[in-house]
Amino acid sequence: MRLHPYNIAKKVEIVVEHYRENVQPLLQGMAKAMVVLGSRKEAVRWKLAIDGYIKSKGYGLGTLAAFSGEVSDAESSEEPLTEASAALNPGLKGRDIREAFAGADFHLLLVANKFQTGFDQPLLCGMYVDRRLAGIQAVQTLSRLNRAHPGKDTTYVLDFVNSSEEILNAFRTYYDTAELEGVTDPNIVRDLKAKLDASGHYDEFEVDRVAAIAMNPRAKQGDLVAAIAPVADRLLKRFRAAQERRQRATDQEDDRGASEAKDELDALLLLKSDMITFQSAYSFLSQIFDYANTAVEKRFLFYKHLVPLLDFGREREGVDLSKVTLTHHSLKNEGQRRLDVSGRDETKLMPMTGMGSGSVQEKEKALLAEIIARVNDLFGGDTTDGDQLSYVTTLRDKMLESEALVTQAANNTKAQFDNSPTLKAELMNAIIDAFEAHAALSKQALDSQKVREGLREVLLGPAQLYEALRARAGQEHADA
Known part of the structure; x- marks a missing residue:
């Protein structure tokens, strides 16, 4: 639905017309706006659609699309597209997007996982949001509008996805002051390391080999693949074998066999989840705490290269959407609202606790x-x-x-x-x-x-x- 041409076309019309009527007149006609999208493919589709709409109306507006890497989308282009592609950003002409957007020729910047933090453009007075935002991400993204400029006293946010209450709660948490409920224990990294080691899915030799290659500036990509691939292949085979056992047991109405196979699948899913959690915790805590333990650092490197190869657990059960088509679509105006962040609640920020203590959740009956x-x-x-x-x-x-x-x-x-x-x-x-x-x-x-x-x-x-x-x-x- 999000990529359906009709859906995009209706939102593009709303964005362009709202910008022209409410945002562009600000700052003596120099005001700019950002469109925040959920994926790079959406950014490409939106860019082509918004350019087509602007051209059909004869509006003198310039747009740019910003995202990392390249996007392969057969419906948009036969060739992969990047920021620098002439088919996508013909007016960029080799310039950095920040520099180009600062000029008078560009008015709307479409972003996907880029420029939502650390982007300073004082002329930014409008933001159009079509992706889910929560917590600190919501604060960081919408705060792109907070850069001061002479005469700037009005900003607009038009949100297609999030409720005003959700955004208000996100800002109130950090308004005026934010306090921690408790202190994060740095030993949670060591505890999670011990849990992962005890799983028995890899050994010390495999960890040392991957870490040594990752730290060797002369090592080749093939060396890293040769070191990490056997571990990933072993785990993937175990996952597929457990899936097949579960299916056979289900077909034979063997409840015990199906349950045992499901337990193994859950254990492998949790293994991957714990590796991701370890990386996140270590990346943060190692900046302020010296673990004085190379084994911890080695595992960070090992998990960093192993996790992307573990693509199990993405299978979906239930409704087959392959033949679903969008038959109708509606957008409702929920009204304009000024959000007052005063009167902040006293909710405190929670420290990191109980890492690696998760469990696989059953699908909710809905x-x-x-x-x-x-x-x-x-x-x-x-x-x-x-x-x-x-x-x-x-x-x-x-x-x-x-x-x-x-x-x-x-x-x-x-x-x-x-x-x-x-x-x-x-x-x-x-x-x-x-x-x-x-x-x-x-x-x-x-x-x-x-x-x-x-x-x-x-x-x-x-x-x-x-x-x-x-x-x-x-x-x-x-x-x-």
């Missing part, structure tokens, strides 16, 4: 939230979430009373059941039966084939009608 979200897309905004959830529940209960559906669910696959004419007929009957209790929703459902098809998908998806019908069929068989 069927009700999924039902509400999907039905929200089917119906207008005139009904509450409670009404919509109640409506789906009513339809489901009424369809559970159908003996024909019980029989079909018991004797057909879910795909076959989905194509049943009886299912469509019984859904229509349920909508009519529910009309009195849910007149507004039923009217929309009766008037729209699209809504009825969407309801059928919800009933067979998160509402689990098919599973409930089969359960009822099994219960009736047992009672018989």
Whole structure:
């Protein structure tokens, strides 16, 4: 959705028109703005879209896109794009982006994980945010607007993602003064080192070999690969083997085997998580505390090169989105608000504690939230979430009373059941039966084939009608 051309086009229009009307007139027409995006690919898509919109309107506005590395996006360009690409930033002409943006020719700077900290541009009076911000990141990003300039007394933030309450809470934490709840114990790095060593997934020789190559200025990349690849390959094979064991055990209804395989998968996921935590803690604490231990430093180098190779744990379960298309999109104006950071709460900042004590979290059961979200897309905004959830529940209960559906669910696959004419007929009957209790929703459902098809998908998806019908069929068989 974030990369869908319609979504980007609508936001681009809002950004450009808001900038022209509210921001550009500031500082005698010299005011600039920044657009903060969630990924480099978004920055590329936005840059091309915003340039196209500006050209179609004949506006005299200049834009720049800033990001690190290169972006491969076949829908935008046949060749990988960088900041210096003429197809993306034709007006850059070899200059540094900071220098170019300071000139009068450029007005909007699109950034992705760049210039959100340490960027000083006094003419910056507007910011457009289309990525999730929280805590210190929110403060650092929005504070790009705080650079003083003669006559600068107004700044604007237009946020597509974050709520004003979230941003206000982030600023209040650091407003006036910020205090720590306690002191960070530097020994947490040593404790985490001991835990990782005890896992048995690597030995001292492997750590020493990688560290020696990483510290050798004459070493080649091939030497590093030869040293670290066997460790990564061993861990990846263990993860894949555990996945296969779990799948076999699940297919054979071997609960114990599936549980043991899952425990091994969780242990490997936690190993990677602990390595990342070790790197973060050591990077911070080593600046203020001398560990006087080369073994700790060696492990930092070892984990630094090993973690990027451990790509396990990215598999997703559940909904297949490969065939999903964006059918409609809406942006709602939540209004303009001045955020007052005074009256700061007394929440104190927590020190680092309990590192490496995490556990793999089970996926949250979110069927009700999924039902509400999907039905929200089917119906207008005139009904509450409670009404919509109640409506789906009513339809489901009424369809559970159908003996024909019980029989079909018991004797057909879910795909076959989905194509049943009886299912469509019984859904229509349920909508009519529910009309009195849910007149507004039923009217929309009766008037729209699209809504009825969407309801059928919800009933067979998160509402689990098919599973409930089969359960009822099994219960009736047992009672018989």
